[in-house]
Amino acid sequence: MKAIASAIALSIALVSPALAQDLAITGATVATGDGSEPIENATVVVRGGRVVAAGSGVAVPAGVPVIDGTGKWVTPGLFSAVTDLGLWDVGAVNESDDREAEASPFSASLDMSVAINPASQHILVSRMGGVTRATVIGQPGSSIFSGQGAIIDLGADANAVTRARAFQFINLDETGARLAGGSRTAAHALLRNALREARDYGNRSGIAGSASRPGAVRTGDDLPIDPRMVDNETERGEDVLLTRFDAAALVPVANGTQPLYVQVDRAADIRSVLALKQEFPQLDLVLVGVHEGWLVARDIAAAGVPVVAFALDDLPVAFEELAATQSNIGRMKDAGVTVAIGPFTDDFQPRFAPQFAGNLVGLQKVPGATGLTWGEAFAAITSVPARIAGMEGEAGVLAPGAHGDVVIWDGDPLEISSAPQRVWIDGVEQPLDNHQSALRNRYRDLDRSDLPKAYDW
Amino acid sequence: MPSTRFVTRAALMACAAMALSACAADQTGPQSASSSAARSASPYPSTYAPYPGRPTALVGATLFDGRGGQMQNATVLFENGRITAVGDASLGVPAGYDRIDGTGKFVTPGVIDIHSHLGDYPSPDVGAHSDGNEATSPTTPEVWAEHSVWPQDPGFSRALANGGVTALQILPGSANLMGGRSVTLKNVPALTVQGMKFPGAPQGLKMACGENPKRVYGGKGQAPSTRMGNFAVNRQTWIDAQDYDGTDRNLAKDTLKAVLDGEIQVHNHCYRADEMALVIDMAKEFGYTVSTFHHAVESYKIADLLRENDICSAVWADWWGFKMEAYDGILENAALIENAGACVVIHSDDQDGIQRLNQEAAKAQAAGKRIGIDIPDGKVIGWFTYNAAKAMGIADETGSLETGKAADVVLWNGNPLSVYSRPEKVWIDGALMFDANDPKRRPVSDFELGQPGAGDVK
Numbered sequence: 051m052k053a054i055a056s057a058i059a060l061s062i063a064l065v066s067p068a069l070a071q072d073l074a075i076t077g078a079t080v081a082t083g084d085g086s087e088p089i090e091n092a093t094v095v096v097r098g099g100r101v102v103a104a105g106s107g108v109a110v111p112a113g114v115p116v117i118d119g120t121g122k123w124v125t126p127g128l129f130s131a132v133t134d135l136g137l138w139d140v141g142a143v144n145e146s147d148d149r150e151a152e153a154s155p156f157s158a159s160l161d162m163s164v165a166i167n168p169a170s171q172h173i174l175v176s177r178m179g180g181v182t183r184a185t186v187i188g189q190p191g192s193s194i195f196s197g198q199g200a201i202i203d204l205g206a207d208a209n210a211v212t213r214a215r216a217f218q219f220i221n222l223d224e225t226g227a228r229l230a231g232g233s234r235t236a237a238h239a240l241l242r243n244a245l246r247e248a249r250d251y252g253n254r255s256g257i258a259g260s261a262s263r264p265g266a267v268r269t270g271d272d273l274p275i276d277p278r279m280v281d282n283e284t285e286r287g288e289d290v291l292l293t294r295f296d297a298a299a300l301v302p303v304a305n306g307t308q309p310l311y312v313q314v315d316r317a318a319d320i321r322s323v324l325a326l327k328q329e330f331p332q333l334d335l336v337l338v339g340v341h342e343g344w345l346v347a348r349d350i351a352a353a354g355v356p357v358v359a360f361a362l363d364d365l366p367v368a369f370e371e372l373a374a375t376q377s378n379i380g381r382m383k384d385a386g387v388t389v390a391i392g393p394f395t396d397d398f399q400p401r402f403a404p405q406f407a408g409n410l411v412g413l414q415k416v417p418g419a420t421g422l423t424w425g426e427a428f429a430a431i432t433s434v435p436a437r438i439a440g441m442e443g444e445a446g447v448l449a450p451g452a453h454g455d456v457v458i459w460d461g462d463p464l465e466i467s468s469a470p471q472r473v474w475i476d477g478v479e480q481p482l483d484n485h486q487s488a489l490r491n492r493y494r495d496l497d498r499s500d501l502p503k504a505y506d507w
Numbered sequence: 508m509p510s511t512r513f514v515t516r517a518a519l520m521a522c523a524a525m526a527l528s529a530c531a532a533d534q535t536g537p538q539s540a541s542s543s544a545a546r547s548a549s550p551y552p553s554t555y556a557p558y559p560g561r562p563t564a565l566v567g568a569t570l571f572d573g574r575g576g577q578m579q580n581a582t583v584l585f586e587n588g589r590i591t592a593v594g595d596a597s598l599g600v601p602a603g604y605d606r607i608d609g610t611g612k613f614v615t616p617g618v619i620d621i622h623s624h625l626g627d628y629p630s631p632d633v634g635a636h637s638d639g640n641e642a643t644s645p646t647t648p649e650v651w652a653e654h655s656v657w658p659q660d661p662g663f664s665r666a667l668a669n670g671g672v673t674a675l676q677i678l679p680g681s682a683n684l685m686g687g688r689s690v691t692l693k694n695v696p697a698l699t700v701q702g703m704k705f706p707g708a709p710q711g712l713k714m715a716c717g718e719n720p721k722r723v724y725g726g727k728g729q730a731p732s733t734r735m736g737n738f739a740v741n742r743q744t745w746i747d748a749q750d751y752d753g754t755d756r757n758l759a760k761d762t763l764k765a766v767l768d769g770e771i772q773v774h775n776h777c778y779r780a781d782e783m784a785l786v787i788d789m790a791k792e793f794g795y796t797v798s799t800f801h802h803a804v805e806s807y808k809i810a811d812l813l814r815e816n817d818i819c820s821a822v823w824a825d826w827w828g829f830k831m832e833a834y835d836g837i838l839e840n841a842a843l844i845e846n847a848g849a850c851v852v853i854h855s856d857d858q859d860g861i862q863r864l865n866q867e868a869a870k871a872q873a874a875g876k877r878i879g880i881d882i883p884d885g886k887v888i889g890w891f892t893y894n895a896a897k898a899m900g901i902a903d904e905t906g907s908l909e910t911g912k913a914a915d916v917v918l919w920n921g922n923p924l925s926v927y928s929r930p931e932k933v934w935i936d937g938a939l940m941f942d943a944n945d946p947k948r949r950p951v952s953d954f955e956l957g958q959p960g961a962g963d964v965k
Contacts, residue, residue: 373960408926467873
């Protein structure tokens with residue numbers, strides 16, 4: 051009965067947006083996500099879908115329902131940097147897998163926002179794990195450009211995408227070299243040519259933000275314009291390698307209004323990517339992967355380029371990651387690099403983030419290793435990835451004005467035995483049921499004496 | 508895992524999803540193909556001998572013995588590679604023993620991974636190193652995983668230092684129905700696989716259900732292309748091996764006969780409950796024994812059947828969704844299996860996961876607790892120590908801290924069921940093979956020498 055009720059509640063939630071609740075949680079251990087250490091016996095207040103206060107000595111406004119958080123931990127929802135949430139169902143089932151468009155003539159213009167399925171089990175399972183927001187991108191298919199990534203929330207409603215075409219994604223690692231024609235030289239030539247074509251196209255096409263055009267009119271967090279749809283009334287130059295659609299998609303990359311995420315690992319490759327800023331000063335770079343980042347940490351810090359790095363990879367799985375170590379993130383952090391843990395694609399599930407972060411805390415006890423403090427580690431899966439996604443102060447943090455994304459945990463969220471008990475997104479309490487919880491309920495006992503298990507739901 | 512998950516997925520599939528071996532080797536060994544060929548007279552015998560150790564007393568730590576037992580303020584004594592005594596604080600430390608203060612720390616048996624491809628799919632993960640699956644025929648019982656092991660795989664050192672792994676079973680891949688013989692290794696660096704082979708450990712036969720074999724061979728336009736094809740090929744292969752007497756030597760049938768004679772147990776990659784049930788009947792049809800279903804994400808649906816047939820389930824904590832037959836994976840799988848009285852083993856199938864078997868076990872334990880299944884810590888420790896040893900046929904030697912057994916011991920700097928804990932010292936047969944406090948007491952493979960990060964903490 052309970053399962054039925056929750057299934058119905060879920061389907062209702064999907065068709066009609068639930069209203070944000072005002073709520074206060076008191077007496078809990080609160081981690082705000084901003085890098086500070088947890089605060090005991092603290093209070094979090096959410097009103098109108100936004101955080102209004104978090105910390106100790108916070109008074110609960112009259113009329114706000116109070117939840118006793120004694121013995122619990124309260125945190126912002128996890129922000130997952132670089133996921134493939136909502137783009138696939140089953141890895142080896144190609145029929146419904148939208149991560150890779152290997153046979154498409156398009157690349158940079160591929161827009162993830164149109165394919166993201168809010169009802170995907172990967173979104174539901176991640177929400178159960180306390181993930182409330184994420185950036186989403188597919189895999190490179192026939193080109194080094196994967197396309198335009200989106201920012202989503204994981205709420206149980208129809209509107210997952212909060213920002214479409216939020217960033218472009220490119221591989222300048224061994225994978226990119228193979229896709230570009232078999233060499234790193236080909237990948238770099240392809241990128242430079244693409245940026246020049248985009249710059250040239252942007253100048254001719256009347257896309258706002260181009261050199262000959264006025265800047266775009268922006269109103270706060272409005273969705274970016276889609277330059278792909280701008281008519282091109284001018285001829286394009288010869289020697290054109292990009293489709294018109296792809297060239298248009300790269301205009302905001304070339305003029306720096308859309309971040310360019312670059313998957314790169316080898317120290318030498320990282321230096322080559324950072325050097326792109328000399329040729330294209332407007333590029334707004336984010337590095338992803340970055341297994342050998344610690345070897346060039348000062349260069350990355352000096353360039354002011356943020357990083358989304360694997361936390362626990364420590365094997366020379368490829369020649370481009372010979373120096374991989376679990377101390378990579380800690381060492382980069384110590385050098386002044388802004389580092390989030392990620393990416394979370396494929397079998398790296400977003401719900402693993404606390405385990406990864408917890409391991410980096412554990413490293414502090416290992417002689418010679420460089421880990422993170424608890425606060426730093428938790429920030430690396432909340433506020434830091436939110437900041438990299440352009441949502442500083444908006445998400446991944448319990449601070450006044452931030453989205454009301456709140457998780458109540460049954461213990462230290464970085465400890466392997468802990469789990470979320472309740473989750474809110476924008477002040478709306480979320481269902482935590484999914485295919486897995488339903489299976490678990492069905493098979494809690496194995497009694498098949500009266501009827502087959504198929505009747506137990 | 509590889510730098511980009513985009514690349515990695517293929518490699519993962521090769522391990523988790525595939526496992527094949529189909530070539531027949533033409534090795535003609537000196538011994539006859541009687542059943543004894545499987546185990547007692549390997550033509551590639553172990554040359555491993557324990558390294559020197561000192562008589563050691565671990566005093567004051569919390570002990571998990573691997574068989575469910577837990578003791579505060581325990582004392583563990585070992586000498587000459589063997590555990591000489593396990594007891595409480597009243598157990599004295601004999602003269603001549605090095606005393607190690609374990610206050611605030613934890614002691615467990617060495618961690619054992621029942622499902623690894625280290626050495627066969629080593630790092631770096633390049634095509635030249637892809638030696639884990641002889642995927643050229645639907646059945647390749649003639650190949651032996653030990654002949655592919657590259658002892659210089661840096662993955663062994665990470666499993667030791669971060670995972671406390673002291674023994675591991677290397678299995679052929681799963682692209683074919685019968686992938687070949689497994690080998691069990693001591694996790695000691697060596698120049699040869701013989702220098703790593705666990706003395707006396709039985710080989711296993713890797714088999715695989717489901718999607719992989721039918722996809723790989725169906726894709727080539729040959730049998731099997733369906734699950735019923737999988738069973739037909741398996742059954743005919745068993746039938747053809749039944750009358751084998753070794754006079755006309757055949758490597759594939761050497762292996763199959765050894766399985767039918769009970770000298771080699773089957774380790775069967777099998778995700779779905781319904782397929783496991785069919786395999787159980789196939790084993791009965793031909794009279795062989797399945798030790799363990801590996802990747803058994805649906806064991807929780809038939810845990811009673813698995814208990815009745817005394818078959819272990821080697822599982823991850825939370826992997827799911829990477830293939831159709833893994834779609835019903837749930838976090839509570841291990842706890843539900845245990846709750847039904849069946850045997851749980853936590854396995855990795857992964858060069859990263861093998862470094863955190865303790866954490867995966869803790870994760871699965873916590874999932875059970877949330878639905879009211881309270882499994883004591885001591886029993887959970889057994890999921891990656893004693894139960895693995897038992898399923899691999901080496902439980903008389905290792906897998907628990909008991910007098911007389913090998914001194915395969917991990918001293919953890921905190922509770923191994925916490926995310927914040929790591930191995931501090933690891934002994935194999937009483938020899939200190941890793942010490943977090945001694946940068947030189949850490950193996951560095953030939954491959955990593957002179958490369959960036961060689962000897963780093965990793």
